[in-house]
Amino acid sequence: MRATNFLCLGGIGLAAAVAACTVGQGVHADATGGGYESSSSATDPTSETTDESGGAGATGSCLPADVKALMASQCATSGCHTSTSDSKKPPLRTFADLTASSKVDSSQTLAERSVVRMKDSAQPMPPDALLPASQVSVLESWVKSGMKPIACAPSADGGPGGDGPDGGATAPDEFDVPAKCTNGAGTTSKGSSMDPGRACNTCHSFRLAGTVYPTAHEPNDCRGSNGSTSGLKLVVTDANGKTTQVSINSAGNFYSSTTLARPAKVKIVDSAGKERPMKTPISTAAMGDCNSCHTQNGAGSPAAPGRILAPK
Ligand code: HEC
Numbered sequence: 632m633r634a635t636n637f638l639c640l641g642g643i644g645l646a647a648a649v650a651a652c653t654v655g656q657g658v659h660a661d662a663t664g665g666g667y668e669s670s671s672s673a674t675d676p677t678s679e680t681t682d683e684s685g686g687a688g689a690t691g692s693c694l695p696a697d698v699k700a701l702m703a704s705q706c707a708t709s710g711c712h713t714s715t716s717d718s719k720k721p722p723l724r725t726f727a728d729l730t731a732s733s734k735v736d737s738s739q740t741l742a743e744r745s746v747v748r749m750k751d752s753a754q755p756m757p758p759d760a761l762l763p764a765s766q767v768s769v770l771e772s773w774v775k776s777g778m779k780p781i782a783c784a785p786s787a788d789g790g791p792g793g794d795g796p797d798g799g800a801t802a803p804d805e806f807d808v809p810a811k812c813t814n815g816a817g818t819t820s821k822g823s824s825m826d827p828g829r830a831c832n833t834c835h836s837f838r839l840a841g842t843v844y845p846t847a848h849e850p851n852d853c854r855g856s857n858g859s860t861s862g863l864k865l866v867v868t869d870a871n872g873k874t875t876q877v878s879i880n881s882a883g884n885f886y887s888s889t890t891l892a893r894p895a896k897v898k899i900v901d902s903a904g905k906e907r908p909m910k911t912p913i914s915t916a917a918m919g920d921c922n923s924c925h926t927q928n929g930a931g932s933p934a935a936p937g938r939i940l941a942p943k
C-alpha cells in the first residue's frame with residue numbers, strides 16, 4: 632500500500648528490548664521490564680531519538696520490515712494500537728511493544744496474543760474483519776521463529792522531516808499535534824469552497840461531504856488541503872463494489888450527490904497513490920457528513936481522531 636520506513640521507533644525501552652532479544656524464543660514481560668506501559672509513553676509515539684543521536688551504525692532492536700509494515704497498516708492505526716492511554720488497546724508498534732506480555736494472558740507476549748486474536752472470528756482483530764491468512768502468517772511466522780529483532784536502520788534512511796516518517800494513516804503522532812490553521816481562513820461565501828471544516832449537511836443534503844486537512848486539529852473555517860493542485864481525491868467503494876472518485880477542491884472541500892450503496896468504504900488518495908483509508912465503513916446516511924465526526928478535536932460515535940488528513 633505504501634512505502635514503510637524501517638527506522639527504529641522504539642527509542643525508549645530499547646535497553647529492555649535488547650535484553651529481551653537476547654533471551655530469544657518465548658520472551659515475556661519479566662524480560663522486557665514489566666509490560667507495555669514501560670515500553671513507550673504517550674509522548675514518544677514515534678521517537679526518533681535513535682536516528683538523531685545514533686547516526687551511522689545505529690543498531691538496537693527493530694521489527695523486521697514485513698512485520699512492522701503489517702502492524703503499522705493493520706493494528707497501530709489511528710485510534711487503535713498506538714498509545715498506552717487505553718490499556719485495552721496496548722500499543723503494537725515496536726519490537727518492545729510486541730515482546731511485552733499480554734495483560735489478558737501474561738504467559739503470552741502481545742505478539743503471540745495478537746496472532747490468536749487475528750485468527751479468532753468470535754473476537755476478530757482488526758475488529759471489522761479478519762485479515763487474509765497470508766497477512767496473519769507474516770506475524771505468526773515471526774513469532775514461531777522466536778521473535779528476533781533486526782538492527783534498526785541508520786539515520787541515512789531518512790531522518791525526521793525527510794521522507795522517512797511516512798507512517799501515513801498509521802503514524803499515531805499525527806493526531807498528537809496542536810491546533811493549527813495551516814492555510815489561513817477560508818471563505819463563508821456560498822459555494823463549493825464555503826465553510827471548510829464545518830458539517831455541510833447542517834444546511835445541505837449531500838451524500839458525502841467534508842474537508843481534507845494537512846494537520847489533524849484545524850479549526851473550522853480554515854482552508855483545507857488544496858486538492859486542485861495536489862490531485863487529492865476521495866475514493867469511495869460502495870457495497871456493490873462500485874468505485875467513485877470525488878475531487879477535493881482548493882479549499883480542501885469535497886461533496887457528492889452520487890447514490891451510495893452502504894456500507895461503503897472511503898479513503899483519501901493522493902496523486903502518488905498514497906492513501907489514508909477509514910477502517911470503519913460508512914453505514915448510515917448521516918455518516919456521509921464527514922465533518923460531523925471529523926471536527927477539530929474529533930466527535931461522533933465511533934469518535935473520529937480529528938480532521939480527515941491528506942496522505943503524506
Ligand atoms: C450554515 C449553512 C451552510 C453550511 C454549514 C454549508 N453550506 Fe454550502 N451553502 C449554503 C447556502 C445557503 C448556499 C447557497 C444556496 C444554495 O445554492 O443551495 C450554499 C451553497 C453551496 C454550494 C453551491 C450550491 C450547490 O449545492 O452546489 C456548494 C457546492 C456548497 N454550498 C458546498 C458546501 C460544503 C462542501 C460545505 C461543508 C464544507 C458547506 N457547503 C457548508 C449553506 C451552508
Ligand code: HEC
Binds near residue numbers: 865898908939
Ligand atoms: C461516525 C463518525 C465518523 C464519520 C461520520 C466519518 N468518520 Fe472517518 N473516521 C472515524 C473514526 C472513528 C476514524 C478512526 C478509525 C477508522 O479508521 O475507522 C476515522 C478515520 C478516517 C480516516 C483515516 C484517518 C486518518 O489517518 O486520516 C479517513 C481518511 C476518514 N476517516 C475519512 C472519512 C470520510 C471521507 C468520511 C465521510 C464520507 C468520514 N471519514 C466520516 C469516524 C467517522
